Amino acid sequence: MLSRLLEKLSYGLIVVAMLVMSGLYFAQVIFRYLLERPLAWAGEVSVLAMLWLTFVGSAVLVRNEGFVSVALLRPEGRVKTLTSIVLDVIVVAILAVLIWYGAVLALDAREEVLPASGLSRGLVYLAIFSGALVMLLCFVEKIVLSIKKLTGA
């Protein structure tokens, strides 16, 4: 199962990103106030980790339905499955747009560098590209499962 693997990947990424963010930012506080030698790049790298956390990490929300929504209409049975297929297809289309433009921008910006850390600015858009790709795969699997449920296979 591809999506199980992707989910493990995003699980790992979430944990690592949280560690990097809090560890680096705490180090920055220590360096600024106790050692009086600010680590300017630490804030920048923390924000970058936050971007990766957002886009790739959101993939885990697909299967456990962790996204915030305003579901006031609550259809039952087959209508519910049908509705969720329609909504998921719309989301897949949106994600395809993000993948395409994420890739375009990542390629455009790959030579630019972030001011404090010297990392490539392409990494910013690469996060959107990769995250949208992982989410798209998870949504496609969800759609396939819903169709199977609908046809009773």
Next chain:
Amino acid sequence: MTGLAELGMLAIFLIVTLSGMPIAFVLIALSLLYILISGDIPLAIAVQRMAAGLNSEALLALPFFFLAAEVMKSGGITRKLIDFAGALVGSLPGGLALIVALSSAIFAAMTGSALATVAAIGTLMFPAMVAAGYSKAFAAAVVAAASIMGPIIPPSGALILYGITGNVSVGKLLMAGVLPGLLMCIGLIGYIVLYAKMKGLARGEKKTFAEIRRSFVAAVPSLMMPVLVLGGIYGGIVTVTEAAVVSVFYALALNLFYREFGWRESIDILYRSGAASAGLFLIIAGGAIVSWIVAREQLPQAILEASLTLSSEPMVIFLVVFGFLLVLGCLMDNVPAIVILAPILSSLAVGLGYDPVHFGFVVVYTLLIGLLTPPLGMALFVTAGVAKIDVLTLSRAVIPFLLVYILIGVALMLVPQITLFLPEVMHGR
């Protein structure tokens, strides 16, 4: 575009949204459609705005405060707070409910989330209240109502979010929450005492001064947390994000000291707070495109002009906004509501001549009341889950508390000094 086409589009979006499409994707879809229809904007702008919307060190404060809340709600720290609150108010009528109110307020000063407050205080105190003969509905209502102080007394995820998306000083907004939070705590205590006297609820035994002192000393390491966080922000020594990350490591140090959890659980905590942040940030990213469009279309000015035709009296408009947000808070989670509305409302505030900190705080306060109302009040759902009672029963029991909060909301609106006193003193330094 004709008016009819716009209405049709709006109807489709409404149906899609109400059928349960994740809000983050609704926002992105709406923006992509706008860009496609406008014809002269490249689609890449959408992706650029998403990245730009998240490019902020201030936002890091949110996952840090989530993480700190996850660390703190597991055991030791919370139990010592409850013991201390018990020594202070346990012997009054309705003592156990008063403990919930007081310890939730203190916990609220350490974390910024209502749900963490329910999880920490509610899971420990609800069984105790039921065992002492409280009705399940009342006990659960107290837990749910008290949890709303979580995101009002600083630190507060909702206020940080409003400050960043509405471009209002986060530090001042947080300080604005202190006195209203105290007012809520006093309101809760007042109502509980009244109710307890009417129903003849049990009191706990009176504690001696030595016992109070002992419980205070045991709680001091936990009580230092709000002192550290609020003191740091108030004194302008650290940024909100720095205070947040320090609170994570302080909570970790305390838990190490109390020997609360091991590796396995630490990873779980990192994951839970990270996944919650990811969902939140995706909404912020989507909201960033929408707010770019809102600014491009000069929507705030249009809304300001339209509202001035309604009445030339700013207070009337403020009241209309208050009523609108009360209803919206029932129908919508506060995060997307804040992300979408903060940019519009904070410029409306300035246009009407209100202080953006005062106006912004009242906006967030009003939306947070929605956590206590059906059909989508998260505090109700989580508390009903903890208490294993029906959401409808709980929402009926919560009504008196809601009335207290709405009254306080009106007071906050009419008397700006309640919110502005501390931020102004802080600013004067």
